[in-house]
Amino acid sequence: MEKLSHIQGSIVSIPVNDIDTDQIIPARFLKVTDKAGLGKAAFCDWRYMEDGETPNPEFILNNPDYEGASVLVAGDNFGCGSSREHAPWALMGAGFKAVVSTDFADIFRNNALKNGLLPVVVDVDTQQQLFSLAEEDPSTSVSVDVAAQTLTLPDGRAVRFPLDGFSKYCLLNGVDQMGYLLALDEEIQKFESNNQQRVVTMA
């Protein structure tokens, strides 16, 4: 995983509550065996017309004014639904580095953090302010400081967001959690020898 300490980028908003992973990436795109190239499937059914190819001019991500936005501001409870990690892969493939919402579904948040996509939890007022800023001026940009856990709005107001110490450490240092767990081999072995195995799938 690459190190992530700062994000500076313009915002685009999808002010819809409960955006589920089937909207972020529909299941028919899950037949892949790698992570690459999923960006074009992000929000596919909202982004394209019935034919699946013609961009839907009404959908915000097709508006050239918002091209290159790297911070997605969404309605409440973002990422609910399936456990597919294809959701953060698709969002990152589409150029996003952070998603801002009032809350995130548990599995989505875990998946996002493991890939260096930052879930930023803000209060409703900040969320609404970002919605209107994005609408009024598509060039609105924000900055995020991972170490300080702050999102800074164009007016200079810095909003603090929660981030557990471990995820923060991993983001800042580009550490992936697999390495951490592999280093615990002895402890895991000890656990295994002290506890009876529950089932043997090969039996």
Place this chain on the structure above:
Amino acid sequence: MRENGKPRTLFEKVWNAHTVREQSNDSPAVLYIDLHLVHEVTSPQAFSMLRERGLAVRRPDQTIGTMDHSTPTTPRNEQGIIPVADVMAAKQLDVFSKNCKDFGIPMYALGDEHQGIVHVIGPEKGLTQPGMTIVCGDSHTSTHGAFGALAFGIGTSEVGHVLATQTLLQNKPKTMAVNVEGRLGDGVTAKDIILAIIAKIGIGGGTGYVFEYRGEAIRSLSMEGRMTVCNMSIEGGARAGMVAPDDTTFEYIQGRKHAPSGADWDGAVARWRQLPTDDGAEFDREITIRADELTPMITYGTNPGMGMPVTAAVPKPEDETDVNKKIALDKALTYMDLAPGQQLLGKAIDVVFIGSCTNSRISDLRLAADFVNGRKVAENVRMMVVPGSQQVKQQAESEGLDEIFRQAGAEWREAGCSMCIAMNGDQLQPGQYAVSTSNRNFEGRQGKGGRTFLASPLTAAASAIAGVVTDPRTMISSSF
């Protein structure tokens, strides 16, 4: 099993027994995983992680694979093989076979007599047992909580972690007691309980919690009913839902392939009896619903929280005070092409889907078959019945249920996820309405532009016969 005399919940007991390293300010807990279920869709990139680093699967003997999501459910050919027409799906299945073979993981391939939906086969094989930790790269892993296991869905990176280390980094969730008091009335099922709970708390209502379902109505459910309830915990935002194990649980497990036997069985049951929440243990939150007040439920919108009694009218956005909710409701009704205040009863439908890890077990199929027996599916309706596993399929066929369905004009399919996720050719056409026994009614979930009403197998079967959304109670004979 009280620790220092402090009463503990079922969840805490299972959590504590699996903590390799305690949670601290610097890091989440490291949790040991007893059973890891893998399938073709969320695992390929995890196996790639292992290959890139030259790692082995630590405990292939605690891992099991099955093919379910992208597999077709169309009939076998003359050679007894289920052909995979979709090139990408075929490749994904090949990659999965190779991964399981290379890493030494036992796996049930498409068409194998034990293959099926991952959450159906775990319990069916006796792999799912009380007090275990179970994970899978699939959010409906919550299903296994019906046995008093701590079972939850994980992402692909985490699948890699478990494959390589048999552990996971987890922050300890909070607990919520979900009490379902009283008894269910006729025609009201486990599915209606969980749809009512989600309608009450909303789809984000359980975020950060593990549910423990309690109360008389839960105790009276069969294991299959409990699985239906736990299955949709995730639709309420909770990653896991649990039911304390009891005699119903033990009876279900005993004699299954991977269940303990002989003296081991007695020892296991003695351990399992220690698991239920101690009197006086505290939950972080508690909610109560009355089973005797429940009616058959149905969803009208585009998330599982948008549910109501089948006899109710679709809510009106103008009655909604919360702005965001009003917008969401407007958007949902537009997608569903429903009018505010409209009754769903009598609404014409195109498809009825009986299947998915929520409702594809033998008791679900028996319920539906009983209902359609001697009746005919309405002409405007395509009814699909998709058993959850090859074992369920065989059982149903030995009871003649397949014939009942065929006689009624329904399709009897091979086992798999099918139209629950629409990855495998089984899907709605744009604009079609389905009454579905699956768990998600998100936009496009059952096919692009398709519209889903989630309901119980009874409501689905009744609607298939009538051709319109129907309250099954109006079609149940008094002997039912």
